[in-house]
Amino acid sequence: MASEWALVEAGVTRVGLGTNRLTNTPGNQAFLRDALSAGVTFIDTARLYTGGESELTIGAALAPLPEGCIVATKGGYSPGEGRPEILSAQIEESLHGLRAEEIGLYYLHRVDPETPLETSLAVIRGYRDQGKIRHVGISEVGIEEIERAREIVPIAAVQNHYNLSERRHEDVIDYCAEQQIMFVPYFPLRGDGGPALREIAEAHRATPSQITLAWLLKRSPTMLPIPGTLSPKHLRENLAALEIELTEIEYQALA
Ligand SMILES: NC(=O)c1ccc[n+]([C@@H]2O[C@H](COP(=O)([O-])OP(=O)(O)OC[C@H]3O[C@@H](n4cnc5c(N)ncnc54)[C@H](OP(=O)(O)O)[C@@H]3O)[C@@H](O)[C@H]2O)c1
Numbered sequence: 001m002a003s004e005w006a007l008v009e010a011g012v013t014r015v016g017l018g019t020n021r022l023t024n025t026p027g028n029q030a031f032l033r034d035a036l037s038a039g040v041t042f043i044d045t046a047r048l049y050t051g052g053e054s055e056l057t058i059g060a061a062l063a064p065l066p067e068g069c070i071v072a073t074k075g076g077y078s079p080g081e082g083r084p085e086i087l088s089a090q091i092e093e094s095l096h097g098l099r100a101e102e103i104g105l106y107y108l109h110r111v112d113p114e115t116p117l118e119t120s121l122a123v124i125r126g127y128r129d130q131g132k133i134r135h136v137g138i139s140e141v142g143i144e145e146i147e148r149a150r151e152i153v154p155i156a157a158v159q160n161h162y163n164l165s166e167r168r169h170e171d172v173i174d175y176c177a178e179q180q181i182m183f184v185p186y187f188p189l190r191g192d193g194g195p196a197l198r199e200i201a202e203a204h205r206a207t208p209s210q211i212t213l214a215w216l217l218k219r220s221p222t223m224l225p226i227p228g229t230l231s232p233k234h235l236r237e238n239l240a241a242l243e244i245e246l247t248e249i250e251y252q253a254l255a
Pocket of ligand 1: 017018019020021044045109139140159160185186187188189190207209210226227228229230231233234235237238
């Protein structure tokens with residue numbers, strides 16, 4: 001089984017940008033260009049976000065992508081969409097929407113209950129072999145599925161639901177750290193840290209969202225959160241969370 005640590009070795013900033021509310025407006029295109037100048041190097045999207053507009057906006061605003069910037073997208077979300085002909089069509093649509101010759105990271109968005117994950121991942125591997133996908137990821141999976149996936153193609157990233165309130169995937173986070181696979185928590189800010197979160201934020205003169213991100217970053221060296229925002233102010237606050245070091249006591253108060 002191969003492991004891939006290439007994304008972080010390549011210097012990707014460990015706080016990315018989620019784009020599941022991005023619509024294709026001139027303002028949002030300008031927002032994306034501003035995000036890159038602020039230091040974002042990792043943008044998360046999916047074929048289905050905002051009916052395809054998220055990918056189109058990213059393509060229109062940022063293509064050709066500057067060196068070192070990764071756009072991650074996903075396909076195969078709904079039952080039946082892991083079938084080879086459907087997944088291939090979605091990959092082609094993503095390449096077109098992003099105006100890219102190669103997708104930096106492509107996730108199987110969900111394991112299709114109607115298609116063996118090996119079959120879906122073989123399709124993605126085929127695009128990787130052609131140089132149209134650089135790295136491969138998988139979303140909302142347990143360790144057993146990740147190990148099956150790694151028999152088919154090297155897995156660079158796992159994207160699962162995880163935040164202060166949603167802790168189902170602790171074992172997956174540990175596995176990813178051991179195996180040097182990036183763990184990308186989705187809905188990173190939607191948890192509830194209670195009064196402790198507010199107290200720690202005050203002590204650091206930071207916002208609760210920043211402390212939440214600092215807590216995620218301390219949880220695992222291969223954690224890379226993708227907070228979703230359309231606000232330039234929030235985007236900068238999220239990147240500034242990279243500078244916050246929580247003490248062990250603060251970390252444990254939220255753990
Ligand atoms: N793999 C999957 O199945 C899956 C599922 C869901 C989501 N995702 C991905 O995960 C990303 C993150 O999820 P999400 O955006 O739904 O949830 P989230 O990142 O947990 O929270 C986003 C919310 O937090 C606010 N926010 C962001 N930064 C903030 C800050 N510094 N201070 C205060 N509020 C802040 C945003 O509003 P503002 O715009 O006002 O900042 C928005 O209301 C998505 O964009 C998507 O790319 C993946």
